[in-house]
Amino acid sequence: EAGVAQSPRYKIIEKRQSVAFWCNPISGHATLYWYQQILGQGPKLLIQFQNNGVVDDSQLPKDRFSAERLKGVDSTLKIQPAKLEDSAVYLCASSLAGTGWDTEAFFGQGTRLTVV
């Protein structure tokens, strides 16, 4: 079974530039998550999709971050414009179903973003 695919693995941009990350979840997984992991901290949920609808984006900085999940499969996360404090690893995860409390989330390798 193929895992969660993310690209690119690494990205370096200057502040105020734009950047986009891509995620392909495990086939058949209805729920997709984007997490931000700042160095020395645990992952923080940015946004959660159930199929192509957003179920939680309460911690997404909507003035600069946006995400979409067209057709309920792949997803992109965009930052525009980037700030120095956006430097982090961006993790994508997917799970079979969003409801219930016992559903394991599978994570991709992440995209390490450095804003200079």
Place this chain on the structure above:
Amino acid sequence: GNSVTQMEGPVTLSEEAFLTINCTYTATGYPSLFWYVQYPGEGLQLLLKATKADDKGSNKGFEATYRKETTSFHLEKGSVQVSDSAVYFCALTPLSGGYQKVTFGIGTKLQVIP
């Protein structure tokens, strides 16, 4: 709100030493509890989980017991190996009828030296 507190690292141990990484949580009701592991250069992987009080999760020689009375889920291993060097995250999901949301601790880096 929900939160997870785990001991700060790094933790450095010699091979075959006993490992304990402490984790306590705050949540309403009875959440499910997890330990995730992140090996160097890789994504997060589920290591073990427990879904109700007194449950013991185990995998790869690691164990953790869901202690409701102390709101804890400490990770233990009797004899660590160099290959166990990684960052370990304690996490929870609340028991509710809504959508799952995983709350993570800050992570504890474990370094095992030969």
